[in-house]
Amino acid sequence: MKGLNGKKIGVAAERRAEAISTLIQKYGGTPIAFPIQGEQKLNESICEQNIKELLAKPFDMVVLTTGVGAETLENTAQRLNLDSNFIEKLGNTTLAIRGSKTVKWIKKYSLSAKYTSEDGTMENLLTSLASEQPNKDKHLFLQAYNQGDVILKKALEDLGYDVYLSKPYHYRAPDDKTLHGLKKAVTEQTLDAVIFTSKTQVQNLFQTTEGEIVKAFNENVLAVAVGKVTAAELKIKGINNVFQSEKQKMGAMIVELSEHYKKVSIH
Template identity: 50%
Template structure:
């Protein structure tokens, strides 16, 4: 008998949700999708302006925080006919990055980062800038969840920051959030799997249900997270026991959940 037999696994992701669902079904589980991320919206006009500004203005650093952001800027440069100029300047400018997907994008384009977040978080990258008293002009690629906080942190260190916002996430449907909250509070779900901190923040945005949700997670419903950043956001919300695989991949997460229940854990 599969260890996930009869287990209801809530999936807060939208992207790759069907792939995760298939993995869960293969182990006997029952996947239930609650797309909390919200639809991704690419800001094409903004990206084009960001590229032109990047090429026209002097920058000491380029800070790339997401692989999606880097790819979106690359596409904007290609559309604008300045693809070669874009990469030439990137090669000439010091790069600071976070995240595996961002690092993969650098590798694919033969770029080297001078500063890399050691644990995939922006806090680690900001610490590296804090340790350096040198101030400069920074081209910061971010998105709507973190842009103000990151910009303020770098501004506070004395840097002049240009904020690039090549994409953002729209708010998820209210009925989706309400449905997931009800199913957690009602203990209908055995596990909820989160793949980004945005999903966690969207779930806990309304404080009125916080105590009920945290109590459910800490006593009955297993919170599972892909990546240290996502797990950290769950902990910040008050969830004391978060399941997190060493390898931040979907397959590893499903295996970790399967192993968790094989050990005889009730949650």
């Protein structure tokens, strides 16, 4: 028996929604797409300014928090014919990295990071940076985006760093109709589970009516997270039971979710 037989699974992702839906169907489930990531928008003029500032000023450390952000800065540097200068600057500056995609990006250029988040969270990376004392008057280039950037900048400033905030891209708010549709499906508990692949999706869902949504997830709708950052955001919102796969991969998550429902049906 396929573990997801008869299960209606909401998919909050956008970029990998089709692949996730195909896997859900493979294991007998019915995927329902609610893409609430929001459209990713390049901040082109800001990117150009960021690259010029990075190359012109002495920075003691560069913090890259997303693979998308690193690639966006890279593409801007290429457009300005400053890509070799950009990579050289990173190679001569202490790097702090969060996220598997960011790690993969620096490896492409044979760069190495002094600090890497062991569990993929900013909290873990901040703990490592806190050990770098004294930090007063050290200039830090922080690549972030519109979700939590102010909080992150403040946390680094509290550690003593002089922070330059680089926001090469941002996410627009998701479509209201789609967001309302997912909220309705969760609160009315017509879904068996919802798969989240980023904390942005979680934050978008919980902008309003948090109490009703939390109640539904803590009763009959299973919150499924790809990655520790996404799972942590769900728990912050008050969801007690968050399903995570041991491997932070989408394929592994669907397989383990199928096995989970098989065990539940036996009991």
